Amino acid sequence: MNAALIIDASYFLAAFLFIYGLKRMSSPVTARSGIVVAGWGMVIAVAASFLYTLDVEPEARPLLTTNITLAVIALALGLGWAWWSGKKVAMTAMPQMVALYNGMGGGAAAAIAAIELFGHKAHVGVGLGLAVLGGLIGSISLAGSLIAWGKLDGRIDKTLRLKGLQAINGTLLLVLVAIGAFVVYSHGAVSVGVLAAFFALALFYGVMMTMPIGGADMPVVISLYNAFTGLAVGFEGYVLNNPALMIAGMVVGSAGTLLTLLMAKAMNRSVSNVLFSNFGAAGDEGQGEISGSMKPVDAGDAGINMRYASKVIIAPGYGLAVAQAQHKLYEFVKLLQANDVDVKFAIHPVAGRMPGHMNVLLAEAGVPYDIIYDMEDINGEFKEADVAIVIGANDTVNPAARTNKSSPIYGMPILNVDQAKQVYVVKRGQGKGYSGVENELFFRDNTNMVYGDAQKVMVAMIQAVKSLEGGH
Template sequence: MKNIVQASYFISAILFIMGLKMLSSPTTARKGNLLAGLGMIMAIAFTFLIPGMKHHLLMIVVIIIGTAIGWVSAKKVPLTDMPQMVALFNGMGGGAAAVISYLELSRGEIVSGLRLLAILGGLIGSISFSGSIGAFMKLQRLIGDRPITYSLQKPFHAFLLLLSLSLGYFVFIDYTLSLPVIMNILIFFFVVPLLLGFLITLPIGGADMPVVIALFNAATGLAVGFDGFAIGNQAMMVSGVIVGASGSLLTYLMAKAMNRSIANVFFGAFGKLSEHEVVKEMKAREVEDASIMLGFARKVIVVPGYGLAVAQAQHKLMEFMDVLEDKDVEVKFAIHPVAGRMPGHMNVLLAEANIPYDKLYDLEEINPEFSTADVALVVGANDVVNPAAETDPSSPLYGMPILKAYQSKNVLVIKRGRGKGFAGIENDLFFMDQTYMVFGDAQDVLGKLVQAIKKI
C-alpha cells in the first residue's frame, strides 16, 4: 500500500509541473489550474491510504470545511480584491507548514538531520504566515498601506531574527531536556518568528506589495518543501520546491522591474525623498475635449494602474476600447510589471473584463511604440510613468524602468486628484506641455468618455 501512495504522489508531482508549465500561457492557464488542482486532489485522496493513518473522519471534516471556505471565497471575492486573497491563501500555506513542523518537533522522535529541516520549515513558515497576514491587512487598509516605522526598528528586527535562530539551534542540538522545557522552547521558537514576520511587513508600502507577495510565496514553498523532506512526503517535496523556485524567480523579476534589491524593499523603503519641485501647473481638460482628442486619434495606448483597480473601472475600460475600435482607432494596453498590488495584477484585472490578452504588451514591447501613438491614456498610474526615473538622479525612482508615455504626441491622465504617487514626489509627466489632466473617478470618467466618443 505504501508503494501505491508513493506512486500517486509521483503522479501528483507530474501534474503540478504540467500545470505550472501551462500557466505560462493565457490560452492554457485555465487547463493548467485544473491539472494542478487534480494533482492536489489525488495527493490528498491517497494520503488516506497511508498505513497507520488515523482520525479519518476528522480529516474529512476539516477538508470539507477548508474546501467550502476556499470555494465560496473564490466565487464571491471580486478581482479587485484578489491581492488580499492571494496574500491570505499564501499565509495559510505558510501557517500549515509551521503547524506540521511544530507537531513533528513536539513528538521528539525525529532524527537530527530531519529535525533541522523541520526547524527550517517552522521558522520560514511562521514568518511567511504572519507576514502574509500583515500584507493582507495593509492591502485591505486595516492598518493603512503607507510604511509604518518606529525607532530602533531595524535593530529590533535583527534581534528577533537572531533570537529565532538561537532558539532553533537550541532545539536542534539539545533534545535531552525534560518534555515541559522542550515544549516551552518550541512555543517561543514559533512565537518569535510570528512576531518578526508581521513586524517586517509594517514598514513596507502598498506599492511594494507585488515584491512582498512574491517573496512570501517563495518562502511558503520552501517551508512546505523542508517539511516534505522532514516527514518523507514526496508530494510536499516537489510542490514546495516548485513554488519556492518559481516564487524566488518572480521576486527577482519584480524587484528588477523596480530597480531595487529585496533588502531595499524590506529595509530601505524609498529612502530620502527628492527635493525636486515642478514649477509648472497641471492643465485640466473637460471630458468633451478629451473625447475629441481620442475619437480622432489613429493609435491610443492605455496605461492602467492601481487607480483603475480601486475604481473598479476595468469593464468601462473594455467599453472604451470597443467604442474606439468602432471608429477604427488602434488600441493597445501597456502593462508595467509592478503596476498594482500583486504580480500580474493588471493582467488579471483586464482579463476579468474580457479584454483580449493579445492587446496587452509588457514594458519592453510597448515602449518603442509610444512615439507613434497619438494619445497615451494613463488611468490610475503614477510612478510607473514618471520621467524622473530617467532624468533625475536625486529621485527615489531613478533607474526604475518606466513606461515612456511622455514620448506620445498627447497624454491624457485620468486621476482622482492632484496627489503624489507612492514615492511621494511630483510626476513630471503631469506638467509636460502635451499632457492634459481629466480629474475624477476612473469609472465615472471612462463612462462619460464612452458616451461622448459615440456622439462624434
C-alpha cells in the first residue's frame, strides 16, 4: 500500500470521526465522548500529514528534516501549553479560552494563506481566490477573537464608540475586497508590499469590527468567529488539496454559523444588529420609571422557604460561574430533593458568556442532565412553581423584554421567572446586567433580593435547611 492511499484513507477516517464526534456533541449526555472521538480524528489527521515525507525526492531531504523538526517542536509546544492551560483554566475563564482557541485557528488559516500568497504557490483561479478569501477571514477571526478574549478577560475595558465608525469599517472592508480582487486578477503576481498591506488591514479590520461590540453580545461574537475560523480552514484545505482540512473546516463553519443564528434568534436580534448596532450604548435611557422597590431577605429564610416548597426552578447565570458556587448549589438541590421538592434548572440560550456555558458549569458539579431544561421546554412551568431562584442572571430574566416597548431589550425571549409565586434573586449588589438595562424583575411584588456572593449564600441556605433537621 503506497503512502498516498494511506494518507487518503486516514483523512477519510479523520473526517468521519470529526462528523461523528460533532453529532455526539449535540447532547450533553454524549458531549464528552464526542470531544474524545473528534480528538482522535485530529490525531489521525496530524499523523497522516507526516506520511507526505515518504514521497519526497532525495535532494529535498535535508530541508525535509528541518521542517519535520520544526513541526515536532511546534506540536510539543502546542500540546504542552494546551494541556497545562486546559488543566489550569477556571470555569469562569472558559469563554475567553474558547475565544483564544478560535483566534489561533483563524491565525493558522491566515498563516497558510500568507505562505501560499507570498510564495506564489496558490494555483491561479479558484485556488488563488480561496487563498485570498481564507487569508482575509482568518486574519479577521484572529484579531477579532483576541479582542473578544481581552474583553472577556478584563484586559480591555473600553468599548469603542466613534461617530461614523460604521462608515470607516465599511470603507476598510471595501479596500480589502479591492486589494483581494487585484491579487486574484493579477494571478498573484503582486508586490510583497501589497500582500503585507492586505494582511495588516485585515487584522486591523478585525480589531475595529470587534471593539464596538459590548459584553452582552460576546456569546454571539465568539460563535461567529468560530464560524469564520471554520470557513477559513476549509478554504485553505482546498488550496492545499487536503480533504481533512476541507471537511473539518466546513463542518465547523456550518455548525458555527447555525449556532450564531440560533443565538441571535434567542436574543430576538439579527447578526447584523449584533455587529453594527452599538447595543447598550444608551443604557436604559427612555425605559421609563420602574415602580416598586428592591426587598432584601436573609439567605437562610429563603432556603427554609424553598425547603417547604413543592416545586423550585433555578435560573443560573454568569454570577454563578464567577462565585464558583455550582457545587454548593447542587448540594442544596440534593437537600431539597431529599425533602420531596421537585427541582429543575432552566437554561437560557445566551446565559453566561459562551454557548452552553451553564450546561458545562452544572455538568462539572455533577447535576443530572434530566433536571436541566432549555428555555422553550420549561418556560411554561414557571407559573406552576412555588419558588424560582435566579443566581447571577440578569438580562435573561428581565420582564421588560416582554412588556416594555421602550426597553432596549424588548422582544428578547426570556425565562418567565416572574410568573412563579415567589422569586429569589441572588446577586452581589444592585448593579445592572451586560446590556446596562435596569431589571424590572427586582422590583416586582413577588421578588426578594438575596444579596451576597453566590457561594456564601448557598452555604447559608444549606445550613438553614440542615438546622431544621437537627444537622443531619
